[in-house]
Amino acid sequence: MTTTSANPETDAMLQARYGDAKALLNGPHSAVIDALLSHRSVRAYADTPLPEGLLDTLMAAAQSASTSSNMQVWSAVAVQDAGRKARLAALAGDQAHVAKAPLLLLFLADLSRLRRIGDAQQAATPGLDYLESFVLGIVDAALAAQNTVVALESLGLGCCFIGAMRNKPAEVAAELGLPPEAFVVFGLTVGYPDPQREAAIRPRLKPQAILHRERYEIPAETEQQLVAEYDGAMHRFQDSQGMPSIDWSRQMMRRVGSPEALMGRHCLRDVLNKLGFKLT
Amino acid sequence: MTTTSANPETDAMLQARYGDAKALLNGPHSAVIDALLSHRSVRAYADTPLPEGLLDTLMAAAQSASTSSNMQVWSAVAVQDAGRKARLAALAGDQAHVAKAPLLLLFLADLSRLRRIGDAQQAATPGLDYLESFVLGIVDAALAAQNTVVALESLGLGCCFIGAMRNKPAEVAAELGLPPEAFVVFGLTVGYPDPQREAAIRPRLKPQAILHRERYEIPAETEQQLVAEYDGAMHRFQDSQGMPSIDWSRQMMRRVGSPEALMGRHCLRDVLNKLGFKLT
Numbered sequence: 001m002t003t004t005s006a007n008p009e010t011d012a013m014l015q016a017r018y019g020d021a022k023a024l025l026n027g028p029h030s031a032v033i034d035a036l037l038s039h040r041s042v043r044a045y046a047d048t049p050l051p052e053g054l055l056d057t058l059m060a061a062a063q064s065a066s067t068s069s070n071m072q073v074w075s076a077v078a079v080q081d082a083g084r085k086a087r088l089a090a091l092a093g094d095q096a097h098v099a100k101a102p103l104l105l106l107f108l109a110d111l112s113r114l115r116r117i118g119d120a121q122q123a124a125t126p127g128l129d130y131l132e133s134f135v136l137g138i139v140d141a142a143l144a145a146q147n148t149v150v151a152l153e154s155l156g157l158g159c160c161f162i163g164a165m166r167n168k169p170a171e172v173a174a175e176l177g178l179p180p181e182a183f184v185v186f187g188l189t190v191g192y193p194d195p196q197r198e199a200a201i202r203p204r205l206k207p208q209a210i211l212h213r214e215r216y217e218i219p220a221e222t223e224q225q226l227v228a229e230y231d232g233a234m235h236r237f238q239d240s241q242g243m244p245s246i247d248w249s250r251q252m253m254r255r256v257g258s259p260e261a262l263m264g265r266h267c268l269r270d271v272l273n274k275l276g277f278k279l280t
Numbered sequence: 281m282t283t284t285s286a287n288p289e290t291d292a293m294l295q296a297r298y299g300d301a302k303a304l305l306n307g308p309h310s311a312v313i314d315a316l317l318s319h320r321s322v323r324a325y326a327d328t329p330l331p332e333g334l335l336d337t338l339m340a341a342a343q344s345a346s347t348s349s350n351m352q353v354w355s356a357v358a359v360q361d362a363g364r365k366a367r368l369a370a371l372a373g374d375q376a377h378v379a380k381a382p383l384l385l386l387f388l389a390d391l392s393r394l395r396r397i398g399d400a401q402q403a404a405t406p407g408l409d410y411l412e413s414f415v416l417g418i419v420d421a422a423l424a425a426q427n428t429v430v431a432l433e434s435l436g437l438g439c440c441f442i443g444a445m446r447n448k449p450a451e452v453a454a455e456l457g458l459p460p461e462a463f464v465v466f467g468l469t470v471g472y473p474d475p476q477r478e479a480a481i482r483p484r485l486k487p488q489a490i491l492h493r494e495r496y497e498i499p500a501e502t503e504q505q506l507v508a509e510y511d512g513a514m515h516r517f518q519d520s521q522g523m524p525s526i527d528w529s530r531q532m533m534r535r536v537g538s539p540e541a542l543m544g545r546h547c548l549r550d551v552l553n554k555l556g557f558k559l560t
Binding site: 014017025026027028029030031032033035036037038039041051052053054055056057058059060061063064065066067068069070071072074075076077078079080081084108113114116117118120121123124125126127128130131132133135136138139142143145146147149150151153154155160161163166176177178179182185186202204205207209210211212213214215216217220223224227248249250252253255256257258259261262265266268269272279280 | 294297305306307308309310311312313315316317318319321331332333334335336337338339340341343344345346347348349350351352354355356357358359360361364388393394396397398400401403404405406407408410411412413415416418419422423425426427429430431433434435440441443446456457458459462465466481482484485487489490491492493494495496497500503504507528529530532533535536537538539541542545546548549552559560
């Protein structure tokens with residue numbers, strides 16, 4: 001007896017996700033889950049204009065995500081002005097698609113709203129001074145952003161997270177006129193995918209490398225084997241995409257091998273302090 | 281001419297979300313977006329057992345979320361053992377539903393995997409010492425978690441984020457046997473909702489309070505008006521749920537009004553240092 005997913009497309013997506021021809025889903029599934037499995041980052045956009053009212057829809061989806069203690073310590077800035085997009089693209093490692101996408105959404109960890117409410121009520125708000133509150137802001141922004149992604153992909157749109165918005169956070173904050181204690185965690189480019197340059201599902205580590213049962217335990221040799229397999233899967237993916245071929249593990253070591261490889265983000269703590277976050 | 285959403289259920293969900301009988305979606309929408317709009321936190325679970333293979337499905341969904349530079353600096357621990365759930369519930373502000381949910385998923389910011397890969401390759405990994413890498417871990421964990429939420433809700437399951445897992449992070453890390461540089465950002469309780477105690481959609485601030493166009497600009501009086509309206513919407517919600525009635529803005533001021541109100545999380549930075557995060 002063989003067990004397979006009800007839907008052959010689901011299996012194809014899983015095989016792409018895990019870079020493994022044997023990857024099958026034996027667990028429950030749904031059309032929504034198929035939509036999640038089909039995610040890929042889109043960096044090439046068609047000229048098609050965005051649908052009217054898109055931001056209203058995306059905000060409703062984003063705000064429907066959970067938010068820590070209902071604090072809602074996040075904000076968004078929607079940028080469509082060509083000049084501003086180009087300047088932000090230049091600040092984010094000169095990524096061309098940041099300027100070309102019809103919409104650039106910036107997701108902010110934003111403690112400033114509660115600070116303003118406190119000031120208006122003459123209430124002291126020392127709780128906002130702690131690293132914990134910064135963490136709340138990042139979590140809230142990320143949950144909202146992921147709902148945004150799921151929503152826009154269901155409309156046939158594509159997107160790409162732009163973590164490089166943290167390369168020069170002070171300059172980004174100045175460009176957007178942010179108040180103190182607001183910080184762009186990442187950007188999200190949004191547009192219809194260019195059908196001529198279709199993006200592919202990128203493989204991930206096998207779930208055994210990520211998921212633990214009851215306690216965090218993974219034998220060293222098991223983990224090394226999973227990483228070696230994944231290096232292989234990424235090579236096959238890179239080859240299929242005409243990308244330069246490099247072990248994932250080696251690429252990661254470059255990424256964390258020096259402060260300079262962080263592209264300015266090794267100064268994040270100092271910059272955050274300058275942007276008003278106390279991070280106590 | 282009136283414009284309304286194609287689906288009256290969509291409008292009902294939006295009206296609940298914004299606590300406003302006039303809230304209508306004029307933008308594009310989809311079945312997936314309806315699923316997002318219907319989110320509510322579930323704290324009461326039925327005894328129904330979880331479907332076989334659920335964790336495989338949830339991990340495939342979670343891993344399909346974007347991850348910063350494909351670094352995958354997150355992990356999950358799935359807890360189903362009754363004793364462990366009870367101990368973790370006690371550490372997380374004694375929330376009964378944490379012990380009662382059939383599954384407790386912990387989402388970790390996890391720099392330890394890349395550190396181990398570096399050690400195995402005799403590669404120095406100083407990039408992991410920076411606050412930036414901690415931020416990467418939180419973002420990765422949150423994006424994965426939100427996809428998990430969307431996936432499980434599409435299967436008729438419900439969930440609740442447990443931020444109180446940060447009340448005593450060192451004790452939580454010890455209970456789960458975490459290596460250095462792994463940290464539980466939050467938990468997620470999972471189970472079938474108790475049909476006798478149906479959860480309601482909680483209102484949020486109007487999108488005008490959260491979303492800015494081009495630059496972060498909101499007149500003080502506009503913001504104060506939006507906060508006052510939201511205080512009213514939350515009162516109506518609290519009354520409908522038999523919850524104690526309190527202004528949202530006042531509740532927030534209590535939440536950030538003293539270090540003690542952070543329930544132990546004002547020590548987060550010190551605890552993270554002890555857990556091996558340098559946060560440079």
